[in-house]
Amino acid sequence: MDYFIHLAILFAIYGILGLSLNLVVGYTGLLSVAEAAFYGVGAYVTALLLVNAGWNFFAAMGVAVIASAAVALVIGLVLSRFGGDYYALASLGFGVIIYSIFLNWQAVTNGPLGIPAIPRPDFFGYVIGDEASYLVMSLVFLLLVYVVSRFIVRSSFGRAIRAIREDEAAIQVFGYRAINYKLLIFVIGAGIAAIAGALYASYITYIDPSTFSVNESIFVLAIVILGGLASLRGSLFGAAFLVLLPELLRFVGFPDTIAAQMRQAVYGVLLVVLMLYRPEGLTGEYRL
Amino acid sequence: MSKSKTLWVVVGILIVVVAVVYVVAGRKAAEKNVIKIGWVGPLTGDAAAYGEPMQKVTELAVSEINAMGGIDGKQIQVVYEDGKCDGLDGANAVQKLVNVDSVQAILGGFCSSETLAGVPIATAAKVLMLSAGASSPSLTNISPYFFRDYPSDAAQGKVLADAAWNMKHWKEVAFIQEQTDYAKGVYDAFATEFQSLGGKVINQPFSSNTNDFRSILTTLRSQHPNALFVDVQAPLEATRILTQVQQLGWKPSLLIPDSVAGDPPTIRENQAILEGALTAEFGTDPTNSKFEHLVSSYQAKYGAVPSYESYAQTFYDAVYLLKDGINAVGNNGTALAQWSRTIKDWQGSSGSVTILPTGDRASGHRLEVIHGGKAVPAAQ
Amino acid sequence: MSILPQLIANSLIAAGTYALIALGFNLIYAATKFFNLAHGAMATAGGYAAFFLLQSFVGINVVLAAALGVLFAGLLGWALDRAVYRELRKRKASNTVLLVASLGVFTVIQAVIAMIFTSQFQTLSGGAADSVYQIGGAAVTETQVIMIAAAVAIAAGLGLLLKKTLLGKEVRAVSDDEEVAKIVGINTERVIGWVFFIGSAIAGLGGILVGFDTGLQPTMGMSLLLRGVIASIVGGVGTVYGAAAGALLLGFVENFGIWKISGEWKDAIAFSLLIVFLVFRPQGIFKR
Structure with missing residues (x-):
């Protein structure tokens, strides 16, 4: 039962990541491979504030969201100029640079040694220490993110970013400065990803750079593509499926040494098969 | 059924399947006449060169103790988890041992990274951690629930x-x-x-x-x-x-x-x-009779001498230390933690073991x- | 300054490695207009194929094993095109879809190699000592000399191939405009097949040489690929000279960068170079 709760918490975290990336990739059509960078900024800022400064978890999360958005703003100023494949490659580049900072700016992040002993959240005196209450909290955040995403998508802002996805040149003719919208959605996506980062940090109580590598960005991309581009429900399906998949594989009984690689192989095959036969994903409205 | 309904059904079935598997698996493991102990070490990756032989040494000690009747008549069962010599997997391993296997004591980690990440989790759950290999000075005085029989770097x-x-x-x-x-x-x-x-x-x-x-x-x-x-x-x-x-x-x-x-x-x-x-x-003393016994038993059981003798001796001793602790104060993390600081001049294959108030072993390289x-x- | 010759030598060696990857990558991009991220896996596959041969047939001639490894990599690349990319092109998939699919392919190949050969580090030389030459104050091993020589030879050879041979002309025609080439009667699929074969074979050679120089690891493909991508874009996507120039610049910037900034920032330095070029000169050093 406890292990099941563990999986559910992971589902909530990846669900949030999936939703945030879908806003950028699915709705705006920008292939960003930098998700893990903002996930990581959120995790590290939260962890540092909790461990070094004894802050309240929710306040720390707030700061983490702002920090992540700020980093996204800086990167986005450069990134938003590009389109298509160059956007993807440049975002990959930024992802690597940020990962490098996590790994090497040891004075702040402690490098590969990581940050241990991250405390669990304290909600007005009640410590959310056991797994079940943590799950409840995570699901609450997931719901919040879902509602916010839906709001964005249904607003006129949402229509604008969809228009950018369909034909960026055309929308410029109508007086919309596409670059501003691309920047804004990128920043919003990064802020949401930071929420997931904060949840992750306090849950596992230990973070190190390895979680926030390019591979992780690819994993979240797989969630979004599988679930369906521009489908919020799809991202939740994608997250649930890909979180459960390793457990099913474990059930099949691959020896431990192979299990991790098998998982990677399955993700890869999934991406290829999806591109070949269903590029819009399970419930998506858009194909890349 | 509409497309999205199908999907919810599929996901729901998946969730049910996984849940059933784990409930069933969990029920099987609930045996009463067994003392479960956790073990965290690198079983894969570069450091597996150390982790694998040390797992064998642990197994050797456990089988010896079980053959002699176990602890209080109960057999020892070790749950081995792969820490992969990194913090994240070490943390996950300890979390699993504490939450899913409900152990009161964990032998591990081997690498300092595994241990540094895992100790806070064990401490919060009031579970004892005893490391036979982690040597980072950062572990000195890290928690009353941690001690090591391998000296600090x-x-x-x-x-x-x-x-x-x-x-x-x-x-x-x-x-x-x-x-x-x-x-x-x-x-x-x-x-x-x-x-x-x-x-x-x-x-x-x-x-x-x-x-x-x-x-x-x-x-x-x-x-x-x-x-x-x-x-x-x-x-x-x-x-x-x-x-x-x-x-x-x-x-x-x-x-x-x-x-x-x-x-x-x-x-x-x-x-x-x-x-x-x-x-x-942290050298070995070939004239120590327990050390000789360790080497010859290992050879008899596995067909080769143990690699990394400095660690083999401390891993062997760790199991026996834990046995003595459980015999003295019972299989309870808090009791074991308090007992650990009273270890003075305990004779093992690695010589005389004395644990300082900081949790460190008193002796060095x-x-x-x-x-x-x-x-x-x-x-x- | 006594270490200058050594730094220059190190830069040339790195440039040689990157050039071997970039040349193939560039060639494939020129002909198909998509960024084949699976390219890095070709290098890994070539290296491990040679490793497999050397392990299984003790005493086999080293050059023969290397040649077979190169052949294997080329065939693998060709097969991937046939099985995956060609299908996608038939469905008029966008370049982004191909990019994502190639990402999936890369992940699968890397995982399969890790499963078969374990994630442990392996060397092709099997521990045999490499002769070291002292050239102008720098120590260079035999393998490294071969690497630089191979890069130069292949760059030159590729240039000649493209200019003088019939296949080369066909490749250039396809690169200029695939539709027109088809109309003129060129079997574009066959030409693209050749392009994948040649490009992947060159990458395979790169992987094998790296295997002799430092060693093999299943994850080496990603970092080689990323360097190849940087070299290609910086040098000018789609030109042979571009790949060579980009590789040279990258090699020097990285190694001299390490000298001034600590070694751990190598990745960040490489990607910063990419970002700088993307911002200020996206067409690269040599325009098409």
Whole structure:
């Protein structure tokens, strides 16, 4: 039962990541491979504030969201100029640079040694220490993110970013400065990803750079593509499926040494098969 | 059914399947006549070179104890988890052992990284952690629920720094240091002592998956240090670095940490370049009868002598220490934690074990020199 | 300054490695206009194929094993095109879809190699000592000399191939405009097949040489690929000279960068170079 709760918490975290990336990739059509960078900024800022400064978890999360958005703003100023494949490659580049900072700016992040002993959240005196209450909290955040995403998508802002996805040149003719919208959605996506980062940090109580590598960005991309581009429900399906998949594989009984690689192989095959036969994903409205 | 309904059904079925599997699996494991103990160590990856033999040593000790009736008539069952010598997996391993297997004591981690990440989790759950290999000075006094029967690297660094300054009269030592808790601990201990003596240390850290050290080595060499400290986590990496040192035509005086010195094949393979190199090990005493018993039993059971004798002895002792603890105060994390600080002059295969209030073992590393492909005690 | 020759030598060696990857990558991009991220896996596959041969047939001639490894990599690349990319092109998939699919392919190949050969580090030389030459104050091993020589030879050879041979002309025609080439009667699929074969074979050679120089690891493909991508874009996507120039610049910037900034920032330095070019000169050094 406890292990099941563990999986559910992971589902909530990846669900949030999936939703945030879908806003950028699915709705705006920008292939960003930098998700893990903002996930990581959120995790590290939260962890540092909790461990070094004894802050309240929710306040720390707030700061983490702002920090992540700020980093996204800086990167986005450069990134938003590009389109298509160059956007993807440049975002990959930024992802690597940020990962490098996590790994090497040891004075702040402690490098590969990581940050241990991250405390669990304290909600007005009640410590959310056991797994079940943590799950409840995570699901609450997931719901919040879902509602916010839906709001964005249904607003006129949402229509604008969809228009950018369909034909960026055309929308410029109508007086919309596409670059501003691309920047804004990128920043919003990064802020949401930071929420997931904060949840992750306090849950596992230990973070190190390895979680926030390019591979992780690819994993979240797989969630979004599988679930369906521009489908919020799809991202939740994608997250649930890909979180459960390793457990099913474990059930099949691959020896431990192979299990991790098998998982990677399955993700890869999934991406290829999806591109070949269903590029819009399970419930998506858009194909890349 | 509409498309999205189908999907919810599919996901729902998946969830139910996984849930059933785990409930069933969990029920099977609930046996009453067993004392479950956790074990965390690197079973995969470069450090598996250490983790696997140490798992075998643990198994050896456990089977001996079980054959003699176990503890209070109950058999010991060890749940082995792969810490992969990194913090994240160490944390996950400890979390699983604490939450899913409900152990009261964990043997582990082996690597300092696994241990540093896992101790806070065990402490919050009031579970004891006993490490037979983690040597980072950061673990000293980290938690009342942690202790180790392997000495801290503060000893290793200090011994080597003293030898470098007083015996070899070196003024500047260059480090090529892998970014892991263990290697950093060794560096910190050495640098603190060496600098307080008046020496200078330069360091080029590298991340663990680096294979091309040439530019790093070139940069270090250009500063004309008196010696090079190859501070790595696993022996294979030392060979890679030493090969490239040779290719660059550099012949510096060398220092190596005990992770390398404890691996005889690596020492033999690089014996030409390592001749005269300084190292420090928590050595073994071949005249110790328990140690002899360990070696011969291991050989009988597995058909080879145990690799890494320094660790084999502490791993063997750790199981017996835990047995004595559970016998004395019962299988309870808090009781065991309090008991651990009372360990004084406990006789094991690694000699006399005394645990300090900080959780550290009272004793340390000895200076050694590589000579003829072997690590031998140095003449002081 | 006594280490200058060594730094220059290190830069040339790195440039040689990157050039071997970039040349193939560039060639494939020129002909198909998509960024084949699976390219890095070709290098890994070539290296491990040679490793497999050397392990299984003790005493086999090293050059023969290497040649077979190169052949294997080329065939693998060709097969991937046939099985995956060609299908996608038939469905008029966008370049982004191909990019994502190639990402999936890369992940699968890397995982399969890790499963078969374990994630442990392996060397092709089997520990045999490499002769070291002292050239102008720098120490260079035999393998490294071969690497630089191979890069130069292949760059020149590729240039000649494209200029003088019939296939080369066909490749250039396809690169200029695939539709027109088809109209003129060129079997574009066959030409693209050749392009994948040649490009992947060159990458395979790169992987094998790296295997001799530093060693093999299943994850080496990603970092080689990323360097190849940087070299290609910086040098000018789609030109042979571009790949060579980009590789040279990258090699020097990285190694001299390490000298001034600590070695751990190598990745960040490489990607910063990419970002700088993307911002200020996206067409690269040599325009098409």
